Amino acid sequence: MMTLMGPIQAPLFPIRVFKISLYYSVFFYLFFLIFNTSFTIMGVDVGDFLKQYLGAFFGVYLTTTLKVFSVSLFLHTSLFTLAHLIFNFLKKPNPSWYVFVCTVFGIEFLALVQSMIQFPQIYGEFFFFRYPSFAPFLYFLTDHIPPILPSMVLVLALGVLFGLLVRQVYLHKSKESFFAINHVLVLGFIHIHGLYFFGLVYFAFLLWQGKRYQNVHIKTYGLVFVFFIFLYLIPNLWIGISSLRYSKVEGKPPIFILSADSLRYDKIGFQVNGSSITPNIDLFKKDAFQFHDHHTTIPRTFPSWADTLTGKYAMDHKVRDMFPSPEEKQRIGSSSFPTIQQILKKIGYEHYAIGSFAADIFPRANFGFDAVYAPNFNARIMTVQRTAETQILVLPFLVGSWFSGGMYLEELDGLSTWGDGKRLINRFHSLVKEKKDSPYSITYFSSVIHFPYTPSYPYYKRYTDPNYYGKYKYLKFVDPTDANLPNQVEISQIRSLFDSAVYAFDQEFGEMVGYLKEQGIYEDAIIILTADHGEALYEDIHGQGHGEHLRGEAVTHVPFMIKFPKTSKFGQLHENQREFTGITSSVDFVPTLMDYFNIPLTSEYPGKSLLAVLQDKDWKEDRFVYSETGIWFSDVGNHFFQKQRIPYPNILSLHQVVPEEDYQIMITDPIYRETIAFSKHRSIQNSNYKLIYIPTREGVKFELYDRKKDPLNQTNLFPNHPMASKMKDVLYKTVVKWESASVAGEYLIPSSLSDINENL
Incomplete structure (x- = not known):
């Protein structure tokens, strides 16, 4: 033998x-x-x-x-x-x-x-x-x-x-x-x-x-052995060598935009069993300015980030849903709609994006990042994901749960069920270790809180009921066609999953901030905490999810905190001078950073710089902020918002796979795009009241709510309240100005993209 x-x-x-x-x-x-x-x-x-x-x-x-x-x-x-x-x-x-x-x-x-x-x-x-x-x-x-x-x-x-x-x-x-x-x-x-x-x-x-x-x-085998040992060490050696190219520049601190999809404002400091579900963020609050009434302009990821990073409304730059046409997405990063990354690049900044599945929007448009460490999204990638998910004997190796794998199929970074933040944290550490305190920004976007709410072990056990054995034990998908309300036990489990996901993100946040402190970068950095939108979790009749309606506080009200360098004049302010209760908007982000770096505005922005009110508690004037709904994914269901909308086909009927755009899934039909824009619910709100515009086939309906006395928006005060007429006037003027919309009766008629003659 x-x-x-x-x-x-x-x-x-x-x-x-x-x-x-x-x-x-x-x-x-x-x-x-x-x-x-x-x-x-x-x-x-x-x-x-x-x-x-x-x-x-x-x-x-x-x-x-x-x-x-x-x-x-x-x-x-x-x-x-x-x-x-x-x-x-x-x-x-x-x-x-x-x-x-x-x-x-x-x-x-x-x-x-x-x-x-x-x-x-x-x-x-x-x-x-x-x-x-x-x-x-x-x-x-x-x-x-x-x-x-x-x-x-x-x-x-x-x-x-x-x-x-x-x-x-x-x-x-x-x-x-x-x-x-x-x-x-x-x-x-x-x-x-x-x-x-x-x-x-x-x-x-x-x-x-x-x-x-x-x-x-x-001896050749011995040399090969030494060579492979060297290969194992190359990544760390390269980071160390590469870091020699970067150095600190006075007045240009590193910028960290740390965010999570679907993170609600009211979950910051939320108590479960007597302890906060966000202990690390609570600690960070002591060093940061807090804007307690901050709202996103649109509760869908792609348009929300487009609004935040350009400082312009979706109705202006035209990316109004998750599936923009080629003509629409090309407007992001154009000369008319530059992002803050492109603006800061002119003064020497480099920019990086890190994220999991919901961050697939960053590779799909020109946001101005030098490198994007996030998944893409198209029909080809979706096919790889669905095929790979069938192979359950191989999945442990593909998702890196077995001895540092997880790099075989980059498409699996886009799995909505893979809520592990460790791989994102590792990428964050590598970038910070290389760039140190030079002029650069990192936009970190976690998806663990986005449905189906998928924190990994041990976080999915953190707040959930160990005796619950139903289909929501580990995750909760959203079915846009199903309006049936889960029972109270199931709702409790779903909310506990969400809270566990918030805690998981808080741990990611704590690791990142802790690493910045360990590297001696924290004190001199600009650190921003925010979210693209919130999430409805069966409050009243609001259902679960985001983007379908504007009722309540859950879907637009998100956290917004900024920590400035300790050596700056803003870093010197006392903790009790860092609480702002006036209403703010995600479109304030760009003007604020431009103001900090003394970069003049080359065009008019709908937002305001927040630097002027950092020591105040509220605006001196009555400020209004705008929001609108996303696209409706389904054309069926018994939800209240399905009964209050102008119908158009479901999302699968609207989609087209565009080979010329790397097989991206887009809505390219201009008629459908105009219908989607025309059908949107819109809102204007100040610190006390919210007005919602709802176009239907029977006419336009309006809902006015007292935000403080009626946060769930159950009692409609329109048209008899004294604020009804004023807020309606503000809403119409805002839309006419920023969308070049026209008014027919009470309907707002959006401008067509084909009618906009603009040199991009």
């Missing part, structure tokens, strides 16, 4: 190992593709949409499917070759195929168990929509087994492998032992960096070389 160290040297990786791996990979890939495929995304069935897409772009689908299979093949083959090494070191070089398969399957099953405990939300659709009878198994794991337990077993297995490797090198110092240890280093490097294509090429090389590794001098 041939052995690893026998007189007749056998290849370390015979073709038999690769054949078994190939059969294993094909079997499980097809098995899960057939029995674990779903066309539901965030509660919406996109089956018909994907069928149309696949029919038109079948070649793209084949390419993306091949990509997922290639990753699967590399991962399985890596495990089979490692298992083969272990058997060889144990002097059992030719075990039966089923022993091989059981060994690899056992390792993958342990990794799956660890991943399901760490990120049960990723497997939520499998256990709650496709195979709910298996849900008790997930309950058992998350209730009784900490993720460290299966991790320790996997670490032990890896330790045995390394121990055997070291023993072989120590005892024999042979080419085979050095080849084996280099093989493990190669696979580890490929795994950490997700270089699966090079991995497959490497395996092809192993098949081709056969016994030729014996012809390589042993």
Whole structure:
């Protein structure tokens, strides 16, 4: 019998190992593709949409499917070759195929168990929509087994492998032992960096070389070993070398915009069981200016960020929903609508964006970032995600819950169920370590609070009921077609999930601020905390989600805090001078920063610089701020806002996949776009009252609410209240001015993009 160290040297990786791996990979890939495929995304069935897409772009689908299979093949083959090494070191070089398969399957099953405990939300659709009878198994794991337990077993297995490797090198110092240890280093490097294509090429090389590794001098293997150790160290070495290029510039402090999707104002300092769910933000408040009545202009992510970073209204720059046409998104970053990043770049700043799935808006328009560490969103990426999610044996490796993986498929950064902030924090640390206190900005955008509310272990247990065993145990999708109200137990669970997600973000925030302090950057930095919008959580009849209506305080009222450098005149103000209760808007962000850097305004902005009122409590005048709704995703449902709207088709009927725009999903029909704009609900509010404009086929309806006495907006005061006429006049003047809208009766008629003659 041939052995690893026998007189007749056998290849370390015979073709038999690769054949078994190939059969294993094909079997499980097809098995899960057939029995674990779903066309539901965030509660919406996109089956018909994907069928149309696949029919038109079948070649793209084949390419993306091949990509997922290639990753699967590399991962399985890596495990089979490692298992083969272990058997060889144990002097059992030719075990039966089923022993091989059981060994690899056992390792993958342990990794799956660890991943399901760490990120049960990723497997939520499998256990709650496709195979709910298996849900008790997930309950058992998350209730009784900490993720460290299966991790320790996997670490032990890896330790045995390394121990055997070291023993072989120590005892024999042979080419085979050095080849084996280099093989493990190669696979580890490929795994950490997700270089699966090079991995497959490497395996092809192993098949081709056969016994030729014996012809390589042993000193060469030693050099290769040193080379790969150096490769492992390169990232940290490069950051250290690169940081030498950057230095502090007086008057140009680093800027950190730390934000979370759907973070409500009233959740800052919110008490659960006698303790705050945001302890780190509470501590930060002592150093920052707080704007207690801050509102977003539109409670949808893309247009909200477009408004915030350009300082202009969505009705002006025309990005008014999540799916702008090419002509609309090109206006962001144009000469007429520069972002604050582009403005500050002229005085020497560099800009970076970091984010998870909701940050997919940043690569889709010219926001002025030098680099974006966030997922993109298009039909091709969505296909990769849906295909990868079917492969549950491979998912633990793809989401990085197994020994520093997670870089294989960048498309998985866009998974709405992957609420892990660690990978974002690592990117934040790397950038700060490199840039230090030079002029740069980082826009950090966490999605953990966005539905389906998916904090990882142990945060999803923080405030939820351990005795709740329903479909909302780990996550809550939004189904825009379902107006049925959950029962009180379910509502309590959903709100507890949300609070747990807020706590998870607070921990991310604390890690970032703590790192800035550790690096000596905190005191001299500008740090801003905010959110793109809030979230309705079944208050009154408001439902769950954001963007469909403007009732209540939950969807537009968001936190806004600014910490200025301690050496600046604003950093010298006492803590009791940093509380502003007057109403403010997200369009105030750009004028405020431009004012801080003494950059003159080249055009009129709807917002105001907040620097002039930093020592005040309120505006001297009666200030009004504007908001509007997003796009309605569904055209059915019994929600109150579905009964108060001008109808247009559901989102899947409006969409088009545009190959010329990297297969982005857009609403390109100008008639639909004009209808969407015309149908929007709009509001104007001051510190005391809110007026909502609601166009319907029966005419325009108005709702006026007392914000302080009636925060849920239940009692309509229009038209008899003295403020009704004034606020209506302010709303119409605002829209006519910034949208170039016309008025027909009481309807506001938006200007068409085609009518705007502008040099972009």
